[in-house]
Amino acid sequence: MKLAYWMYAGPxxxxxxxxxxxFKNVHAIMHAPLGDDYFNVMRSMLERERDYxxxxxxxxxxxxxxxxxxxxxxxxxxxxxxxxxPDLIVLTPTCTSSILQEDLQNFVERxxxxxxxxxxxxxxxxxxxxxxxxxxxxxxxIVEYYLKKAQKKGELPEGxxxxxxxxxxxxxxxxxxxxxxxxxxKRLMADLGIEVNExxxxxxxxxxxxxxxxxxxxxVPYREVxxxxxxxxxxxxxxxxxxxxxxxxxxxxxxxxxxxxxxxEQGASVNYEEYIDNQTRFVSQAAWFSRSIDCQNLTGxxxxxxxxxxxxxxxxxxxxxxxxxxxxxAGTYCKYDAEWFKEQVGDFCDEILISDDNGAIGDAIxxxxxxxxxxxxxxxxxxKRLNIPCGVIAAPxxxxxxxxxxxxxxxxxxxxxxxDLVYNSFTLGMEDHLLEIFGGHDTKEVIHKGISxxxxxxxxxxxxxxxxxxxxxxxxKVKRNTEKFARERGLSEITLEVMYAxxxxxxx
Numbered sequence: 001m002k003l004a005y006w007m008y009a010g011p012x013x014x015x016x017x018x019x020x021x022x023f024k025n026v027h028a029i030m031h032a033p034l035g036d037d038y039f040n041v042m043r044s045m046l047e048r049e050r051d052y053x054x055x056x057x058x059x060x061x062x063x064x065x066x067x068x069x070x071x072x073x074x075x076x077x078x079x080x081x082x083x084x085x086p087d088l089i090v091l092t093p094t095c096t097s098s099i100l101q102e103d104l105q106n107f108v109e110r111x112x113x114x115x116x117x118x119x120x121x122x123x124x125x126x127x128x129x130x131x132x133x134x135x136x137x138x139x140x141x142i143v144e145y146y147l148k149k150a151q152k153k154g155e156l157p158e159g160x161x162x163x164x165x166x167x168x169x170x171x172x173x174x175x176x177x178x179x180x181x182x183x184x185x186k187r188l189m190a191d192l193g194i195e196v197n198e199x200x201x202x203x204x205x206x207x208x209x210x211x212x213x214x215x216x217x218x219x220v221p222y223r224e225v226x227x228x229x230x231x232x233x234x235x236x237x238x239x240x241x242x243x244x245x246x247x248x249x250x251x252x253x254x255x256x257x258x259x260x261x262x263x264x265e266q267g268a269s270v271n272y273e274e275y276i277d278n279q280t281r282f283v284s285q286a287a288w289f290s291r292s293i294d295c296q297n298l299t300g301x302x303x304x305x306x307x308x309x310x311x312x313x314x315x316x317x318x319x320x321x322x323x324x325x326x327x328x329x330a331g332t333y334c335k336y337d338a339e340w341f342k343e344q345v346g347d348f349c350d351e352i353l354i355s356d357d358n359g360a361i362g363d364a365i366x367x368x369x370x371x372x373x374x375x376x377x378x379x380x381x382x383x384k385r386l387n388i389p390c391g392v393i394a395a396p397x398x399x400x401x402x403x404x405x406x407x408x409x410x411x412x413x414x415x416x417x418x419x420d421l422v423y424n425s426f427t428l429g430m431e432d433h434l435l436e437i438f439g440g441h442d443t444k445e446v447i448h449k450g451i452s453x454x455x456x457x458x459x460x461x462x463x464x465x466x467x468x469x470x471x472x473x474x475x476x477k478v479k480r481n482t483e484k485f486a487r488e489r490g491l492s493e494i495t496l497e498v499m500y501a502x503x504x505x506x507x508x
Contacts, residue, residue, distance in 0.1 A: 006358045006378055008308075008333035008396060012126040013094045014039055015134030019142065019225075020090040020122075021054050022172045022201040027086040028055045029077055031104065032094040046402050047173055056080055060096050073104075077111035077119060087206050088118045088142070095126050118206075120145055132224040132308070133336060135172065139201055140228035143209055147236070150210035157214055164263050164270070165195040167215045169226030169241075171202040176311065176395045177409050178202065181221065184408035188246070192259065192272060200229070213237040217262045221245050221410055223309040223337065240265075246410050247314035248322055248418065249280055249287050279412050286415035289423075290322050298426060299324040304368060306331040306353070306361050306375040307394025311409070313344040315374050315393050318418060320348035325422070328368050329353055331361060358382075369477055372425045377401075387476060391425035457483050460495045467499070481506055 013030060017039045020028035030037060037057035044053055058076045077089055089111075093104055104121050112119045123141060124134045150156045166189055171182045179202070186196055197215035198208055212218075218233060218241040220226040230241035240262050246255035253276045260272045280287045289295050303325050305316045312332045319325040330345040331353030332338070338354040345352060353364055362382045365373060373383045373390040377398050383390035392401050393409075408414040459467070470478050485502035486494050 008356050008358070008376065008378070010131040011095065012124050012129050012131060012134035013092050015129075015131035015136075016090065016092045016122040016124055016138045017055055018131070018172050018174055019135050019138040019201055020088075020092070022203070023088070023142070024203055024205050025086050026054065026088045026090065026206060027080055027084050028090045028092050029058050029073070029080065030055060030092040030094065031058045031060065031073055031096070031102075032092075033060045033096050036094055036096070043173060046397075046399055048402070048404075054084070054086070073107045074111045077107075078114045081111075081115040081117055081119075086117050088120065089115065090138070090142075091119065091121045093122065093124070093126060118145075118149075130336075132334065135225045136228045139169070139225060140232050142206065143200070143212065143229045144232055146206050146209035147212065156210055159214070160216055160266075161195060161197060161214050163195050164193065164266075164268050165197040165215045166259075167197050167212055167218045168199045169218055169220045169230055170222040170224070171199055172225060173202065174395075175202075175222075175225075176308075176393075176397055176401065177403075177407055180403075180406055180408035181410040181414065183406070184411040184413050185219070185221065185246075187413075188256075188411045191275065192256065193270070194259070194263075200226070213239060215239070216266055216268075217242060217259070219259075221310075223313075223340070224334065245310050245314050247311070247414060248318040249284060249290075249412075249415050250321060251314060251317065252411060252415065253280065284412040284415055286322070286412070286419045289419050290324075294423065295323055298423070300326055301372070301426060302326050302328045302368065302370040304329045304331075304365050304370045304373050304375070304379075305349070305393070306333075306373070306379050308332060309334045309337050309341050309344075311394035312375075313341055315418070316345045316348050318415075319374070319422065323419075323422060326350075328370055329364055331355065331364075366480070372422075374422070374425065389425045391421045393421070457486055457491075458493045460493060462496045463494050463499050466496055478503075 013032065013036070017028050017030065020026050021043065040053040040055055043049060056076060058073050077091065081089060091104055091108055108119050108121045122138050124137050129137065147156070168182065168185055171178045182199060182202065189196055198204060198212055212233060218230045218239055220230045220241055220243040222245065223243070227243060233239040234241055242255060242258050242262060244251060244255040244258055246252040256272050256276055260270055263270050303319055305312050305319065305327055309332050312330060316327050316330040320327050327349040329351040330349040332341045333356040334341065335354055335356060341354065342352055353361060355361060358378045361379065365379070365382055365388065366386060370388060373379050373388055374393045375390060376394050376396050377392060378396070380390040380392055407417055409417060467475065467479060482494055482499055482502040485505055486498055491498060
C-alpha cells in the first residue's frame with residue numbers, strides 16, 4: 001500500500017454507487033465511516049443533478065465499533081425502504097466494512113424480511129478491484145439478479161423483437177460524456193433501422209431488465225463498464241455482443257459492419273455500406289478535415305496519449321491512422337486490462353506505458369516533450385506546468401468536462417468533436433510566431449518550468465537573459481538540459497559559460 005495524492009480510478013465502492021444511482025428508483029446504503037460519503041457531493045456537482053443523489057451513508061462510528069453494525073444497518077435499510085419506496089436497495093460495502101469482517105449478506109437477508117422492495121449486497125472485493133472493475137461487476141450482478149428472478153417467476157418474455165433491436169450497455173452517471181454518447185448512439189441506431197430495446201444502467205428501471213434477452217444483440221461501447229453483463233447474457237441467452245468502440249471514422253465504420261454481420265446472421269437482410277460511404281465522404285466533416293491543409297500542418301507532430309483503455313486506445317488510432325500525427329507514447333492506468341491495450345495500440349505508437357502512477361506519466365511527458373497531450377485532468381495539470389497544450393479525453397475529469405452543450409465522442413458527430421479537440425489542442429505555427437513577436441500574453445519575464453515545481457539552481461542575470469532569447473517552444477528543453485548539465489557537475493549557479501558548455505555537451 002502506498003500514499004497517493006492522485007488516483008486515476010477511485011475505490012471500489014464509488015463504482016458500485018455509480019451503477020446503483022444510475023438506475024431509476026434504486027437506492028444505495030453505503031456502510032462506511034463519515035468522509036467516505038463524498039460521492040453524493042461529487043455527483044450532484046458534476047452531473048448538475050436537480051434531485052438528491054439516492055445514496056445514504058450508514059455511518060461506522062464508535063458506537064458501531066463497540067456494539068456491532070447489524071442493528072443499525074438493517075434499520076437504515078428498512079427505514080429507507082419505507083421512506084423512498086425504491087424498487088431495489090443495494091448495500092454497498094467499503095474497505096472499512098471489510099476490515100470489520102461483518103456478515104453483510106446476513107444483514108441483507110434480515111432486512112429483506114421487513115422491506116417491501118428488493119435488497120441485495122454488492123458482492124465486490126474492495127481490496128482487489130478499483131472503481132471501474134467494481135462498476136462492471138455490480139452491473140452484471142444486478143442484471144443477473146433480475147433475470148433469474150424473472151425466470152423463477154416465469155415472467156421472462158419469449159422470442160426476439162419483431163424489428164432488429166439493441167441493448168446499449170455501460171452508460172453511467174459520472175461517465176465521460178456518457179449522456180452525449182448515448183444520444184449519438186441512439187441516432188446512429190435509428191439511421192441503421194435498429195430499435196433501442198434498453199439502455200443500461202442510466203435511467204433504466206430494474207423491472208425492465210427481464211426484457212434484455214428480447215434484443216437481437218448487445219452493444220458495449222466502453223471497455224470498462226458493461227462487458228461482464230454482456231458476457232453473462234451471451235452465456236445464458238446466446239445473445240451476441242459487439243464491443244468495438246465507434247470512436248473515429250475508421251472504428252465507427254468497423255462497428256457498423258460488425259452490426260451488419262450480427263444482424264444478417266440472425267435472418268435480417270441489411271447492407272450499410274452505402275450509409276458508411278455517404279457519412280464518411282459527404283456528411284461527416286472529420287474525413288474531409290483529414291485531407292485538408294489544416295490537418296496536413298499537423299502531420300508528423302508529436303503527441304502523448306494517456307487515459308482509460310477505451311479512450312486512450314481509440315484516440316491513439318485516430319491520431320496515427322486518420323490524422324497522420326506521431327504518437328510517441330500511448331498509455332493507460334487500467335493495469336488489470338493491459339494486454340488488450342497493448343494489442344490495440346502496438347502498431348500505432350512508439351512506446352507504451354501501463355501505470356497508475358501520475359509521476360511516471362508526468363516524467364515521460366517531460367522527457368518526450370510532445371507538441372500536445374491527450375489525457376485526463378492530471379495530464380492537463382502536467383501540461384500546464386510544462387507549457388504543453390492538453391486535450392482531455394478520459395476520466396478522471398473536471399466539471400468543465402461535463403459540458404451543457406452537445407459534445408459526444410462516439411459516432412460520426414463524435415468524430416467531428418474529436419477533430420476539433422485535436423486541432424485546437426495543438427499550438428499552431430502562426431500562434432508560435434505571434435507569441436514570439438508579442439512575448440506571449442503579458443510582458444512579465446517568464447522562464448519555462450519543468451515538471452518540478454521550482455528550480456533548485458540559481459540563474460545568473462546574463463544567463464537568464466540569454467535563455468529568454470531562446471524561442472518559446474524549445475526554451476523548456478534548453479532550460480532542463482542546462483540544469484541537468486549543471487547538477488551532474490555539482491554546480492549551484494548557471495552562468496553564461498555554463499549555458500554554452502551545456503549546449504556543446506548535447507551537440508546543439
